Amino acid sequence: LFAGFWQLATAGINRISVAQPASKMFPFGRRVLGGRAGATVGLLGTAMVAINLLASPAGVAACFSSAPPPSVRGSDGKPATSVYGFTANNIDGKPVPLEQYRGHVLIIVNVASDCGYTDGHYKEFNQLYQEYAESKGLRILAFPCNQFGGQEPGTNAQIKQFAEGRSVRFDMFAKVDVNGDRAHPLWQYLKQRQGGTLVDAIKWNFTKFLVNKRGEPVGRYGPTTSPLELRAELEKLFAE
Structure with missing residues (x-):
C-alpha cells in the first residue's frame, strides 16, 4: 500500500491530474466501505493531501519551510487566540x-x-x-x-x-x-x-x-x- 502511495507521489503525478475529483480516483462511499476498511481510506486521504502538496511549488515550500505560519485572524481582523x-x-x-x-x-x-x-x-x-x-x-x-x-x-x-x-x-x-x-x-x-x-x-x-x-x-x-x-x-x- 505504501509503495503504491510512493509511486503516486512521484511518477504518478505526471499521469494523474490533481484537479480530477477524488471521488473518481478513490470512489469510496458509505455504501461501499465498512468500518474495518476505514483506515485504508484515511491513508488514501493522506496520500491525496501529499500528492496535491507535491504538485505545487508553494506546497513543497510549505512542507519544508522552517518559518512559523502567520497568525490566523478572527472575524474582528485581529490574531485569534481562541475559537x-x-x-x-x-x-x-x-x-x-x-x-x-x-x-x-x-x-x-x-x-x-x-x-x-x-x-x-x-x-x-x-x-x-x-x-x-x-x-x-x-x-x-x-x-x-x-x-x-x-x-x-x-x-x-x-x-x-x-x-x-x-x-x-x-x-x-x-x-x-x-x-x-x-x-x-x-x-x-x-x-x-x-x-x-x-x-x-x-x-x-x-x-x-x-x-x-x-x-x-x-x-x-x-x-x-x-x-x-x-x-x-x-x-x-x-x-x-
Missing part, C-alpha cells in the same frame, strides 16, 4: 459567533453524508450529546465538507434533511472547505493549533478537534477514533 474569535454560518445560513460557546467543552468535526464513517459517528455523537450536553455542557459543532471523495455534494438544505433523518441533535453548520485557500478561518486556526501527522492539512472526513472551556484546541483525532473513545479526554476537560 471564540470566529463566526460561522449555521446550516440555515445564519451567522453564529462562536463566542456563544464560551465556557463549554467542544468537539469540532468535519462531516460528510456519504462516508463510510457517517452512520457510526452520527450515532455516537448523539450518544455523547445525550450523555453530556445537559450534565456537562458539551457542544458538538459539525461542519459539512465536500473535499474528501466528493462525499458531501448536496446543498445545505439537503444536508440538513439528511441529518434530521438521523435524529442529529448537535449543531450543524453550513458547508465549508477545511483545506486550501478557501478554508474557513476557524479551520485554519484549528490546524495551526493542533497539527497533523506529516502535514497539518485535514486528511479525511470526521477529523475531530477537542476544545477546552477557554476556547483552546487541545486535541486532534482522525476518523478511525470513534466519538465514544473520546470519553476519557472529555471527562478531563469537564473537570477543569
